[in-house]
Amino acid sequence: GHYIICGFGRVGRNVANELTTTHRHYVAIDADEAAMEAQRERLPGLVYLGGDASDDDLLISAGIMDAQGVFAVTGDDSRNLMIVFTAKQLNPNIRIVARCHEVRNAEKLRKAGADSVISPDFTGGMRIASSMIRPHVVSFLDEMLRSELKLRLEEIRVPDNFEPRALDTLRLRSPNYVLLAVRKDGEVVFNPTKEFMLAPGQLVIAMASPLGRQELENALLPD
Amino acid sequence: GHYIICGFGRVGRNVANELTTTHRHYVAIDADEAAMEAQRERLPGLVYLGGDASDDDLLISAGIMDAQGVFAVTGDDSRNLMIVFTAKQLNPNIRIVARCHEVRNAEKLRKAGADSVISPDFTGGMRIASSMIRPHVVSFLDEMLRSELKLRLEEIRVPDNFEPRALDTLRLRSPNYVLLAVRKDGEVVFNPTKEFMLAPGQLVIAMASPLGRQELENALLPD
Ligand SMILES: [Ca+2]
Ligand SMILES: [Ca+2]
Numbered sequence: 104g105h106y107i108i109c110g111f112g113r114v115g116r117n118v119a120n121e122l123t124t125t126h127r128h129y130v131a132i133d134a135d136e137a138a139m140e141a142q143r144e145r146l147p148g149l150v151y152l153g154g155d156a157s158d159d160d161l162l163i164s165a166g167i168m169d170a171q172g173v174f175a176v177t178g179d180d181s182r183n184l185m186i187v188f189t190a191k192q193l194n195p196n197i198r199i200v201a202r203c204h205e206v207r208n209a210e211k212l213r214k215a216g217a218d219s220v221i222s223p224d225f226t227g228g229m230r231i232a233s234s235m236i237r238p239h240v241v242s243f244l245d246e247m248l249r250s251e252l253k254l255r256l257e258e259i260r261v262p263d264n265f266e267p268r269a270l271d272t273l274r275l276r277s278p279n280y281v282l283l284a285v286r287k288d289g290e291v292v293f294n295p296t297k298e299f300m301l302a303p304g305q306l307v308i309a310m311a312s313p314l315g316r317q318e319l320e321n322a323l324l325p326d
Numbered sequence: 327g328h329y330i331i332c333g334f335g336r337v338g339r340n341v342a343n344e345l346t347t348t349h350r351h352y353v354a355i356d357a358d359e360a361a362m363e364a365q366r367e368r369l370p371g372l373v374y375l376g377g378d379a380s381d382d383d384l385l386i387s388a389g390i391m392d393a394q395g396v397f398a399v400t401g402d403d404s405r406n407l408m409i410v411f412t413a414k415q416l417n418p419n420i421r422i423v424a425r426c427h428e429v430r431n432a433e434k435l436r437k438a439g440a441d442s443v444i445s446p447d448f449t450g451g452m453r454i455a456s457s458m459i460r461p462h463v464v465s466f467l468d469e470m471l472r473s474e475l476k477l478r479l480e481e482i483r484v485p486d487n488f489e490p491r492a493l494d495t496l497r498l499r500s501p502n503y504v505l506l507a508v509r510k511d512g513e514v515v516f517n518p519t520k521e522f523m524l525a526p527g528q529l530v531i532a533m534a535s536p537l538g539r540q541e542l543e544n545a546l547l548p549d
Contacts, residue, residue, distance in 0.1 A: 106458065113427070117451020125459065172458045176451075200458045202450070204336070219457040223450020227425070228340020228399075230449045234442040235329065235395045235423045236348065254516060258460050281517050283504055283533060293477060293533075294504050310506060310516075 104171030105129055109156030109186045111139050114202055114223055115176045119146060124253060125313060130165040132156040133177075157185035162193055172198040175217065180208040184215055191216030257316045258286070261305045264325050271297035273322055279315030284308040328352055330388045332379030332409045333400030334362050337425055337446055341397055342369060353388040355379040356400075380408035385416055395421040398440065403431040407438055414439030480539045481509070482530045487548050494520035496545055502538030507531040 106122060108115050111133035122129050123146060133139055136153035143149055154161045156177070167173065167190060175186040183201050190199055201217040203209050209220045257280075275282055284293045286306040292299065301307070301323075309319060329345060331338050334356035345352050346369060356362055359376035366372055377384045379400070390396065390413060398409040406424050413422055424440040426432050432443045480503075498505055507516045509529035515522065524530075524546075532542060 113447035114451045114454065117448050118455045121452055121455035122459075127459065174454060174458065176454060198458060198461075200454055202454060219461065221450065221454050221457055223446045223453075224336035225340050226453045227444060227446020227449050228337045229344055230446075231337065231397060231399060231423055231425060231444050232341045232344035232348075234444055235397065235421060236345075236350070238421070238442065256460065278517055278519070281504060281506055294501055296501070 104169060105166060106172045106174065107132065107156075107162065107165045107167060107170050107190075108174045108176065109133075110175070110177030110183070110202075111135070111142070111151070112176075112178055114178075115174070116142060116146075118174055118176060119149070123148065125255075132161060132165055157182065157189045159189060159193060162190060167193050167197065170194070170197060172200065174200050174202075175212075176200075176202040178202075178204070180204050180212075184208070184212055187212055187215045187217045254310055254312055254315075256283075257309055257311045257319075259307045259309070259316065259319045259323060261301055261303050261307065261323055262325070263303045265301070265303045265323055266325065267300050267302040269297065270295055270299045270301055273301065275319065275322055277315055277318050280309045280311035280319055282307065282309050327392060327394030328389060329395045329397065330355065330379075330385065330390060330393050330413075331397045331399065332356075333398070333406070333425075334358070334365070334374070335399075335401055337401075338397065338399045339365060339369075341399060342372070346371070355384060355388055380405060380412050382412060382416060385413060390416050390420065393417070393420060395423065398422065398424040398435075400425070401427070403427050403435075407431070407435055410435055410438045410440045477533055477535050477538075479506075480532055480534045480542075482532070482539065482542045482546065484524055484526050484528045484530065484546055485548070486526045488524070488526045488546055489548065490523050490525040492520065493518055493522045493524055496524065498542065498545055500538055500541050503532045503534035503542055505530065505532050 105128040108118055108129050108131045111131045119129060119131060131139055131151040134155060139151040152161055152165055173190040175183040177183055180203050187199055187201050190197060199217045200219045201212045203212055203220050203222050206222060212220045284291050285295050286308060307319060311319060328351040331341055331352050331354045334354045342352060354362055354374040357378060362374040375384055375388055396413040398406040400406055403426050410422055410424050413420060422440045423442045424435045426435055426443050426445050429445060435443045507514050508518050509531060530542060534542060
């Protein structure tokens with residue numbers, strides 16, 4: 104499945120970058136076609152549609168009926184609300200993440216159907232404060248992101264057809280990831296032991312490169 | 327020591343919130359005194375000065391000579407550059423964190439003396455993308471910090487009197503930490519192999535509880 108990015112300003116373009124880096128497909132929608140065309144050099148695979156992303160027909164053209172998720176990330180909270188509302192009506196099962204400026208609008212965006220609402224001013228402020236008071240942690244995470252390996256915290260869902268097995272029988276060892284935890288029934292088991300029984304529906308949390316993520320996914324496939 | 331927040335818009339106010347939450351003191355500087363006065367109800371301890379934060383006298387009045395850090399977080403990159411430059415001249419040892427809009431200005435801010443440069447549009451975009459493609463990871467880090475174990479990313483310095491040894495001879499295994507990387511000559515070696523030679527001055531990076539951190543520190547002491 105692909106993603107739809109509604110709003111292709113600075114924030115939308117950073118979302119696009121991250122999707123590109125992690126090998127995911129997307130369609131961008133923005134009224135400013137010239138601005139999108141100008142990104143083609145930096146984002147060679149860019150597919151975009153010009154127009155208002157809260158327009159049903161445009162969202163349908165962008166493939167909302169079989170998309171995996173919609174980003175409502177214009178710089179305008181009311182427009183984002185309209186996009187969330189329209190997207191939810193067209194495809195109630197789709198995952199929707201919205202951007203918001205004013206904290207007081209977050210709840211409305213959630214009520215309209217956003218699964219997650221994020222304010223760059225808030226997360227940026229937190230990050231700026233952390234970088235002052237916990238400098239090493241932020242710099243490590245930044246370096247990991249920027250490094251050749253492009254390491255990230257990743258979660259991999261144990262597939263439904265996975266036969267439960269003790270963790271050490273899977274031989275989850277690679278230079279490309281480090282296993283951190285397993286999420287089980289909403290609870291996090293940090294640093295699980297060799298005897299830990301991995302089962303369908305659990306989430307494996309690891310620090311991994313894109314290759315490492317692939318390796319982990321493959322390791323969880325049935326033989 | 328206290329902190330100085332230059333620029334008290336949405337980002338600056340979120341920095342202030344985080345400092346307040348973690349029981350740290352600060353002085354805010356912004357030209358818009360009315361806007362700061364309006365925050366008094368939400369931030370009862372707020373101390374502020376009205377004016378241009380790149381003005382030497384104002385930074386001196388805010389106590390830059392014995393402050394612990396300066397935040398240059400106005401919405402204008404050139405103004406932030408001027409603040410960084412002025413702060414660095416007045417107190418070369420102070421830690422400075424700057425906000426930037428345009429990625430191309432980040433390097434200039436660093437050259438002017440910023441120890442760390444953060445773009446809310448970038449970090450917000452990353453967070454928005456993560457919230458779509460790795461919804462549990464974001465909550466994982468939050469939960470880890472809040473959980474009983476109080477896990478965080480930690481750095482442990484290998485002591486000067488440590489005799490270089492291959493990593494696996496140290497048997498660094500515990501339920502209380504997961505080894506992630508070693509920082510060596512400014513470079514990060516992710517997921518080091520068993521044969522990796524640990525030596526004085528290197529930094530071991532791990533996700534650890536306070537107990538795990540202690541265990542790691544003890545493991546690196548000479549026999
Ligand atoms: Ca915002
Ligand atoms: Ca910005």
